[in-house]
Amino acid sequence: MLLTILTILLPFGALLAGWQLDGKSSDNPDGASLAPGLALDLQGGTQVLLKAVTSDGSEITPEAMEEAIGVIRQRVDANGVTEAEIASQGNNQIVVEIPGEVDDETVALISKAAQMKFRPVLTIGNPTPTAQPSASPSASPSASADGEGDGAQADGADAEADAPVGGQLTKDEIAEQQKAVEAATDPSDLAQITPSVQARFDELDCTDPKNLEGGGGDRPELPLVTCDATGAAKYILGPVEVDGTAISSASSGLRSGANGTVTNEWAVQLDLDSEGTKLFRESTQRLNTLESPRNQFAITLDGLVISAPSLSPGVVITDGRPEISGSFTQQSAATLANQLNFGSLPLTFQVDGQNQISATLGSEQLQRGLFAGLIGLALVVVYSLFQYRTLGLLTVASLVVAAAMTYVVIALLSWGMGYRLSLPGVAGLIVAIGFTADSFIVYFERIRDELRDGRSLRLAVQRGWVRARRTIYAAKAVNLLSAVILYFMTVGGVRGFAFTLGLTTIIDVMVVIWFTHPVMELLAKVPFFRDGHKASGLSADRIEVTPRYRGAGRISAPSAGAAHAPDDAASEPERELVTAQSVTPAPRTADDGRRMTIAERRAAERKAAAGSADATQQAQNEEKH
Amino acid sequence: MARGGFAQWGNDLYTGRKSYPIVQKRKLWYSIVAAFSLASVLVLGLQGLNLGIDFRGGSEFTVSGTSTTDEDVAINAVATVAPGEEPHVSQVGANAVRVQVSQLDNQQTDQVGQALADAYGVDVSEVTSNFIGPTWGQSVSMRALWGTVAFVLAAAVFMAIYFRAWRMSVAAIVAMLTDVLVSAGVYAVIGWEVTPSTIIGFLTILGFSLYDKMVVFDKVRENTAAVTEQTRSTYAERANLAVNQTLVRSINTSVVALLPVAGILFVGGFLLGAGTLKDISLSLFVGIAAGALSSLFFATPLDVTLREREPKIAAHTKKVMDLRAGLVAEGADEGELAAAASGSAQLVPGHHQGQSAQPRRRR
Numbered sequence: 003m004l005l006t007i008l009t010i011l012l013p014f015g016a017l018l019a020g021w022q023l024d025g026k027s028s029d030n031p032d033g034a035s036l037a038p039g040l041a042l043d044l045q046g047g048t049q050v051l052l053k054a055v056t057s058d059g060s061e062i063t064p065e066a067m068e069e070a071i072g073v074i075r076q077r078v079d080a081n082g083v084t085e086a087e088i089a090s091q092g093n094n095q096i097v098v099e100i101p102g103e104v105d106d107e108t109v110a111l112i113s114k115a116a117q118m119k120f121r122p123v124l125t126i127g128n129p130t131p132t133a134q135p136s137a138s139p140s141a142s143p144s145a146s147a148d149g150e151g152d153g154a155q156a157d158g159a160d161a162e163a164d165a166p167v168g169g170q171l172t173k174d175e176i177a178e179q180q181k182a183v184e185a186a187t188d189p190s191d192l193a194q195i196t197p198s199v200q201a202r203f204d205e206l207d208c209t210d211p212k213n214l215e216g217g218g219g220d221r222p223e224l225p226l227v228t229c230d231a232t233g234a235a236k237y238i239l240g241p242v243e244v245d246g247t248a249i250s251s252a253s254s255g256l257r258s259g260a261n262g263t264v265t266n267e268w269a270v271q272l273d274l275d276s277e278g279t280k281l282f283r284e285s286t287q288r289l290n291t292l293e294s295p296r297n298q299f300a301i302t303l304d305g306l307v308i309s310a311p312s313l314s315p316g317v318v319i320t321d322g323r324p325e326i327s328g329s330f331t332q333q334s335a336a337t338l339a340n341q342l343n344f345g346s347l348p349l350t351f352q353v354d355g356q357n358q359i360s361a362t363l364g365s366e367q368l369q370r371g372l373f374a375g376l377i378g379l380a381l382v383v384v385y386s387l388f389q390y391r392t393l394g395l396l397t398v399a400s401l402v403v404a405a406a407m408t409y410v411v412i413a414l415l416s417w418g419m420g421y422r423l424s425l426p427g428v429a430g431l432i433v434a435i436g437f438t439a440d441s442f443i444v445y446f447e448r449i450r451d452e453l454r455d456g457r458s459l460r461l462a463v464q465r466g467w468v469r470a471r472r473t474i475y476a477a478k479a480v481n482l483l484s485a486v487i488l489y490f491m492t493v494g495g496v497r498g499f500a501f502t503l504g505l506t507t508i509i510d511v512m513v514v515i516w517f518t519h520p521v522m523e524l525l526a527k528v529p530f531f532r533d534g535h536k537a538s539g540l541s542a543d544r545i546e547v548t549p550r551y552r553g554a555g556r557i558s559a560p561s562a563g564a565a566h567a568p569d570d571a572a573s574e575p576e577r578e579l580v581t582a583q584s585v586t587p588a589p590r591t592a593d594d595g596r597r598m599t600i601a602e603r604r605a606a607e608r609k610a611a612a613g614s615a616d617a618t619q620q621a622q623n624e625e626k627h
Numbered sequence: 628m629a630r631g632g633f634a635q636w637g638n639d640l641y642t643g644r645k646s647y648p649i650v651q652k653r654k655l656w657y658s659i660v661a662a663f664s665l666a667s668v669l670v671l672g673l674q675g676l677n678l679g680i681d682f683r684g685g686s687e688f689t690v691s692g693t694s695t696t697d698e699d700v701a702i703n704a705v706a707t708v709a710p711g712e713e714p715h716v717s718q719v720g721a722n723a724v725r726v727q728v729s730q731l732d733n734q735q736t737d738q739v740g741q742a743l744a745d746a747y748g749v750d751v752s753e754v755t756s757n758f759i760g761p762t763w764g765q766s767v768s769m770r771a772l773w774g775t776v777a778f779v780l781a782a783a784v785f786m787a788i789y790f791r792a793w794r795m796s797v798a799a800i801v802a803m804l805t806d807v808l809v810s811a812g813v814y815a816v817i818g819w820e821v822t823p824s825t826i827i828g829f830l831t832i833l834g835f836s837l838y839d840k841m842v843v844f845d846k847v848r849e850n851t852a853a854v855t856e857q858t859r860s861t862y863a864e865r866a867n868l869a870v871n872q873t874l875v876r877s878i879n880t881s882v883v884a885l886l887p888v889a890g891i892l893f894v895g896g897f898l899l900g901a902g903t904l905k906d907i908s909l910s911l912f913v914g915i916a917a918g919a920l921s922s923l924f925f926a927t928p929l930d931v932t933l934r935e936r937e938p939k940i941a942a943h944t945k946k947v948m949d950l951r952a953g954l955v956a957e958g959a960d961e962g963e964l965a966a967a968a969s970g971s972a973q974l975v976p977g978h979h980q981g982q983s984a985q986p987r988r989r990r
Contacts, residue, residue: 046717046718049719067760068765068766071760071766072766075767087762088762089684089759089760089761089762090684090759090760091687091757091758091759091760092757092758097759357719357720357723358719358720358721359717359718359719359720359725360717360718360719361717374890374891374893374894374904375887375890375891376890377890377894378886378887378888378889378890378891378894379886379887379890381886381890382883382886382887385879385882385883385886386879386883389633389879425824425904425907429824429827429828429831429904429907429908429911430827430831432887432888432891433831433835433884433888433911433915435883435884435887436835436880436883436884436885436887436915437835437838437884439880439883439884440838440842440876440880440883440884443876443879443880443883444842444876444880447873447875447876447879450637450641451641451872454638454641454642469849472845473841473842473845473846476789476841476845477838477841477842477845478838479785480782480785480786480837480838480841481834481837481838483778483781483782483785484778484781484782484833484834484837487774487777487778487781488774488775488778488830491770491773491774491777491778492767492770492771492774493767493770493771495763495823495824495826495827496767496770496771496774496826496827496830499827499830499831503831503834
């Protein structure tokens with residue numbers, strides 16, 4: 003019992019604590035609040051306009067836009083149940099509407115292309131432009147091989163995307179480079195550094211912020227001239243060896259050190275698929291035999307090098323689980339892992355505008371609708387009191403407990419995982435009233451059935467509970483099954499609906515086990531209910547109790563004598579049987595008011611039946627036909 | 628309420644003193660369901676659902692530099708050009724209004740732009756129009772569809788295992804799909820715009836309908852658990868008793884579930900004019916009513932029809948009927964005959980109750 007109370011009170015305590023310690027304010031929009039967060043349709047939010055730009059000026063296909071919308075939707079959904087709305091606008095724009103305030107991290111999350119590629123390093127140079135065309139590979143002390151910079155964040159910065167670093171490649175350059183690549187023995191071959199590549203490398207200024215913005219669209223089959231994401235070095239990289247599509251999953255976490263200790267450096271761990279693992283193993287095998295810096299491979303994200311670790315001689319990465327460390331914070335590591343998990347955007351997007359938008363549903367209309375819903379709720383209370391008398395109060399109390407728990411859990415979830423209550427969510431909650439009340443109705447009807455079989459209230463509650471419980475569990479299991487499947491298989495609004503359905507189902511079962519049933523057990527001991535008072539909803543005149551033969555000639559009826567005095571029963575007119583095979587029922591009591599024995603009753607029945615024998619025969623035949 | 632009221636009716640239904648031949652009249656219910664389903668298919672096929680902006684995309688107008696951001700202004704302005712439209716209006720930033728309407732032709736687009744400019748008292752150049760794609764695109768629909776298919780299959784497997792009878796599960800699923808079909812048909816007849824809320828409403832119906840069938844079938848299961856071990860009543864009769872016994876519960880549950888939805892639909896939608904909730908409340912209202920009715924009048928009779936084809940049940944039904952015919956032929960005790968097809972409790976042959984049933988020693 004104590005455990006029960008604790009379980010019910012715990013969420014309340016957590017919410018209050020959260021409200022006190024991490025209160026929601028203008029500078030802490032993610033904080034806890036006593037009011038649950040509302041979704042886009044009820045509260046409004048931020049509209050982010052993304053404009054697609056292509057690096058090579060090619061056509062933006064509707065398919066690519068559709069794919070981009072899908073990827074953005076998954077990235078947003080992975081953040082929690084926020085129910086963002088994403089639509090294409092015109093030919094080359096995507097409108098993303100997110101409830102509430104949107105921070106830079108979120109904008110980066112949805113707009114970054116996140117095209118990750120693994121390329122071998124050919125040359126490393128100082129970030130500044132060089133005059134003479136001989137950037138000695140070794141003359142780059144500042145270019146730390148791990149890409150450990152000063153913590154400048156490329157991810158969190160403006161998602162301004164541009165053509166690949168250093169501008170568009172001309173047709174001649176492409177042709178020249180293609181030829182060089184075809185002639186090269188392997189992707190690390192220095193012969194791939196054609197004069198045009200060298201010229202671009204020399205011109206490149208990585209101290210210019212414009213060159214550190216990144217952007218997708220680098221050609222995977224050609225060498226790439228680019229900067230370190232922090233601007234600490236510039237690189238010439240060979241053609242792509244392992245593509246980002248080979249990443250089967252990515253996660254972020256603290257990097258573990260050489261001897262298994264956990265460092266405080268954030269890293270993104272990748273899992274490559276079998277094909278990627280094979281390619282990765284082959285390239286590491288080749289690379290670790292080469293001299294520095296060609297023993298390094300670079301991991302590029304949207305065309306910028308985020309990490310370029312060198313392989314110590316003899317090290318071959320065979321398990322296909324590379325780890326990227328570098329200038330990550332917890333946030334940026336999580337963002338990158340999230341982006342990689344859902345694949346890269348086929349297009350590069352430029353943030354075109356960011357606006358506050360109001361709720362898509364008129365708030366006044368919504369209030370009217372909810373007011374109408376409240377009227378309906380009041381009618382529910384009236385109806386259950388009418389049906390179950392005082393017992394109806396238990397229904398109402400249980401509904402109140404369920405409502406309070408739902409409210410608190412939703413408020414907690416909107417704090418913890420960014421859950422937002424939308425209109426379909428509200429509708430789900432309203433329908434949940436029906437589901438929840440049904441558990442009590444099933445339970446009460448079972449108790450009444452048991453009482454009709456002649457059990458005492460205490461026993462009826464016990465047995466009724468066992469039977470009702472089975473029905474309730476089975477039916478709720480179906481609900482929960484649907485909620486879980488819909489939650490994991492769908493996106494957007496349907497997902498929010500599934501979440502609400504699952505939540506209310508769990509709360510409903512909790513309330514019925516931990517509140518309604520224990521209270522009912524207590525009530526069964528209160529004389530008012532036990533003796534079947536007229537207003538208790540369990541009174542004998544509402545429930546006809548068939549006397550139960552207890553052996554040794556005794557008959558037990560729970561409401562001893564009160565409503566079932568023999569004379570009372572005798573004066574009552576017998577009701578007609580409505581079944582087709584009906585026989586005029588024989589009286590149950592003899593003329594003197596004593597209950598008849600079975601033999602006497604049979605005899606009386608036969609006598610009565612003889613009169614209507616023909617009719618009965620006919621009815622029987624009809625029954626059989 | 629005195630004797631003879633609703634509670635008394637409940638008692639009579641439980642004891643079998645009063646019994647409606649619901650399962651016996653199943654041909655009638657089947658024809659009603661068939662008529663409704665056919666009508667729904669026809670309506671859906673001929674008229675189709677009126678899909679909203681969220682599914683088809685449409686035109687978007689942005690009015691900037693307005694002095695007021697009142698939403699009704701835009702709604703009225705759009706109504707003058709395209710009366711049937713239900714525009715989505717929202718405020719963007721401090722002094723701009725965004726109006727979304729379903730796809731218009733070029734002429735209408737210009738007219739709406741002009742009307743909006745006039746209504747908000749700004750120059751036409753301040754109104755930009757654009758094509759907006761669906762927020763609920765093909766991919767979202769496909770995922771929702773696959774999710775639903777997976778859920779229905781999983782529920783079917785669950786029910787087949789729980790009831791240990793695949794026919795029961797088939798009956799429930801068929802009845803549930805009919806509910807959704809009929810609800811969609813009613814929605815198509817009324818012709819309101821289908822919004823994502825409507826779809827959510829239909830999914831809720833799916834859940835509610837299945838839930839209700841689960842509760843009713845659990846009673847059927849309970850009543851027919853040992854039906855083959857006795858020879859007094861057939862599977863159909865026991866199932867009919869179950870439907871009758873669960874009638875009070877079904878009525879109570881449907882009323883409780885329908886009251887809040889009805890409040891939103893009738894009081895909110897028609898009297899107060901809260902149009903935003905009418906789509907979801909209509910689909911819910913029709914669906915819940917259909918779901919509750921079909922559990923009693925369609926799902927259970929269908930289950931009986933299906934299960935009577937099960938060899939074991941078929942043999943048992945024949946045996947009971949033969950016994951009854953034999954009794955009648957012998958001109959046997961009519962009282963016995965009367966008792967045959969009624970009775971509230973499951974008849975189970977006597978068996979040992981176990982140690983716990985023995986009297987305890989008094990302390």
